[in-house]
Amino acid sequence: MQNLWDDAIAREYTTPLALRAWTSRLLGSDRNLVLYGGGNTSYKTADTLYVKGTGSDLAGVLEPHFTALDLAALRALLEDPALDDAGVMRRIEACKRETSAPKPSIETLLHAVIPHPWVEHAHADAILAVANVESCFETCAEVFGELAPVVPYRHSGAALARACKSVYETSATHNTIGLILAFHGVVAFGRDARESYGNLLRLVNLAENWLKNRGAWQLPEDHTAAKAASAEVLRERISAAAGFPLSLYIDRSPLAMAWVRRADLAEVATQGPPTPQHAIYTKRLPLLDDDVEGYTSRYRSSLERELGAEARHVDATPRIALDPGLGVCIFGVNQHYAAITAEIYQHGVAIMTRAAAHGQYRAASLADISFAELEYGGFERDVLLKRAP
């Protein structure tokens, strides 16, 4: 992955925040680092944290999209044993320097606990392809060593920030330039804009080169033609089970055809997505046979076991169906979301394929993924509400 830093361009940005916005856009311009609102960046002075707000995409982020917060007040929230995760998240808003500033990212506290002035956070494919295996800790120790210790999976927010702080305090050395977030992504940091951005790319390139050396980088392609059959019947059956019409997008690229024809598909494709947030688009599991009703009933039961009564907020019908003849069939509440889901699943396939080429691919727990579906989903409900007469 190419480092896009350019001294001549950097000189045009005369304030730290302008530089912060520029290198954030450099990160956001690469879909292998950041997808659909994922990832966030920050810059801090002695007393203020400037972090990307929610609702803006890193690819187009500008100075007004960053929110200034009282750094000491943020850090104090995490030190208060009386505050649970939800309580901490509610109190962040009160740390804003200006009430009209954008809502700070859910990952604000992660940025606050890192003692370095510049911090980058991305969900880089190559990092996940290294880390998302049964032997996550051993593999990451081999690839990244003290450059980037591993933080076990925690929900974004206070729990993740506390875990990052703890791992940083116990494992970071003077050589440490980042943290690997298991089943989530990567954090990198530095003394200035160039170093911090460069450190993120250094970790991603370490991952990429390690995968290449293991023969785990090249993705298989299958150029045998797909069946001429239509997936329309499947679309109608899933729509009927969901209770609202779903749009269909079919991926029959050579990469997709190689994926659906893997001999071990039933094992690799059913571990869960590379990061729990993907499940709001792709669901935790794909449909591997024609049994839409069976899938939906099993998925519903599983959500109810994990989420109790809250499970009613999450649709239980499949969004991805894998068929060795048809290809990858993607379903979305409309064409727009079907296309987004297709792109997210393509990145997922690359990560799962590469991880399975050097270890046993693994995802976060059923409980963590179910929680993410409830906590970060909801966009489909919004679309359906707007559609209602």
Ligand SMILES: [Zn+2]
């Ligand atoms: Zn994240």
